Amino acid sequence: MHCVRRRLRLRAAALTAALSALLLAPLPAAPRAQAASTLVNAGFESDGTGTATPAGWSTYSATGHHAASFTEAGGRGGGHRLSHWSSSAYRVETYQYLSGLANGTYTLSAWVRSSGGQNAAHLALRNCGSAEQRTDLPVTPNGAWIRIVTSVRVTTGACTVSVNSDARAGNWLNVDDLTLTPGSTGLAVKGVDLSSLRKSEDLGGIYRGGTGTAGDPVALLRNAGATYGRLKVWVNPADGYNDKARVLATAQRVKAQGMKLLVDFHYSDIWADPGAQTKPAAWQGHAYDRLRTDVYDHTYDVLNALKAQGTPADMVQIGNEINTGMLWPEGSTTDWPRLAGLLKSGIAAAKAVSPSAQIALHLAHGGDNALYRNWFDNAAAQGVPYDVIALSFYGYWHGPLSALQANLDDVSARYGKKVLVVETAYPFRLDSEDAHENIIDRTSELVPGYPASPAGQSAWLRDVMNVVEAVPNGRGLGVVYWEPAWTAVAGNGWDPADPASGNGWENQALFDYDSRLLPAASWFAHR
Secondary structure, three states: OOHHHHHHHHHHHHHHHHHHHHOOOOOOOOOOOOOOOOOOOOOOOOOOOOOOOOOOOEEEEOOHHHHEEEEEEOOOOEEEEEEEEEOOOOEEHHHEEEEHHHOOEEEEEEEEEEOOOOOOOEEEEOOOOOOOOEEEOOOOOOOOOOEEEEEEEEOOOOEEEEEEEEEOOOEEEEEEEEEEOOOOOOOOOOOOOOOHHHOOOOOOOOOEOOOOOOOOHHHHHHHHOOEEEEEEEEEOOOOOOOOOOHHHHHHHHHHHHHEEEEEEEOOOOOOOOEOOOOOOOOOOOOOHHHHHHHHHHHHHHHHHHHOOOOOOOOOOOOOOOOOOOOOOOOOOOOOOOHHHHHHHHHHHHHHHHHHOOOEEEEEOOOOOHHHHHHHHHHHHOOOOOOOOEEOOOHHHEEEEEEHHHHHHHHHHHHHEEEEEEEEEEEOOOOOOOOOOOOOOOOHHHOOOOOOHHHHHHHHHHHHHHHHHOOHHHHHHEEEEOOOOOOOOOOOOOOOOOOHHHHHHOHHOEOOOOOOEEOHHHHHOOOO
């Protein structure tokens, strides 16, 4: 992707001139570029290859590395792109100052790539009359371009668009095809799945803030910025947890913190996912028409009880990871008319209780666009009504962030729906706290560029949120972190029928092995 020898030749003369200029200029702050009211040369096509300061832009480096910013061949939309790179550690900013703007909210969009490894690599909108806004560049090990956005309120008629690197030797980034348009971005749903919490606490689980003081985990996550709590519902689980009564109790805690509630119906006594959609024991042997009634009655019963106690659901998920259908075999995707009938029964019950509740349909494998097109084309053909396309996206299983973005962009436009990453997570370490092997416990299983560390976990959640925020037309609804409170507590394992079963998830929780809230949780407060 980069030709080091060619760059060194290009920089030899440029660096001498840049250093001479640096001696004559003050360093405390970058000077303003010539002002314009619209972005100039936003695709970096005006200068060709090797230009250290592209037309319309300015370059500043507190370390004297002006030549670390340059244009080169290989643009996303055209022939060229902006790059930051140096053979030694560097700090550089490429920026453009805009004036004559009408006051209001603006969104900066850009296509980016990055090696990762920098101390910082971000887009920024600053000097706009309000607080500076930034969006960090994701790591792109597959070389694919990813679109990111950031928005700011302009109150002084002016703003600076900025591309920043604080990088180690050899780190690089590419930026291309920037736009600055009126409008704002942000995420309405910054959620946490708290389904395992009640059992953990009943068995002695303790949760602490970042300073080590014990506290209510719901309050700790809410104070970190979480706005939604997600709770799964099982019909008659072996251990009694995640049933109607326990869901009602935890829902009260979620709502007491001022959070909204997402109710996740599995229509099973145990885990429902693409590989298992087992009917509840009480529904075994029921004919198809009776199953439709079962789905309606169960959905209505739980949601009506929530409403009656003053904690109504704000969003309802009809089925969990239903790639292959639900309530097998009757509700398999091999028989879409019957699957659609079951879905419609659940949806009708939800709307009967709470007409304003959003209805979500949830699949796994969030980077598989062919799966989503096939599934939701069938749902549309059967007239299944819903509001939200919900996805599970775990990067170590489901592909690169670029695949997630391509799928989110496509399905949100194709079906005119909002999209929600309703499950994601990432490890902050690889070793296990209990005797049970962790699901992700080898370096080879990790997403390239995201180490199993608190910083790697933070970067993963940040970058998934940034990808969702960038979905066009404001259709990126948000992100839910799966089971942040499922720490290693004896008895709270994977199998509700086996108290001795272990937990393979504690290294992906948002509380560390000392029960302290991890830094990744702070990203819930971002925009």
